[in-house]
Amino acid sequence: MPRTSTNCLEIDRILATMNKTLSIILIVLALALIAYNVTLVDFDNPFQGDSTIALIGILASLCAVVLLLIFITSKKIEKKLKED
Numbered sequence: 025m026p027r028t029s030t031n032c033l034e035i036d037r038i039l040a041t042m043n044k045t046l047s048i049i050l051i052v053l054a055l056a057l058i059a060y061n062v063t064l065v066d067f068d069n070p071f072q073g074d075s076t077i078a079l080i081g082i083l084a085s086l087c088a089v090v091l092l093l094i095f096i097t098s099k100k101i102e103k104k105l106k107e108d
Contacts, residue, residue, distance in 0.1 A: 040103070051089055058081075062082065
């Protein structure tokens with residue numbers, strides 16, 4: 025069956041929904057990792073031993089959240105530009 029413009033629009037809509045859902049799932053996982061790593065930090069000596077690894081994990085998870093939010097925002101902008 026050849027792809028018509030209606031089929032392409034439907035596929036684009038489904039992929040956009042999947043991208044947003046996947047992004048939200050990844051954000052929730054990153055937030056869960058932040059919460060877990062906060063429990064590993066020794067606040068008396070935060071830069072020694074496992075606390076350093078936990079702080080790196082927190083920073084990496086925060087970076088992932090920011091990147092995913094930028095991705096979601098870029099997709100919204102792309103959608104608005106396609107509508108115009």
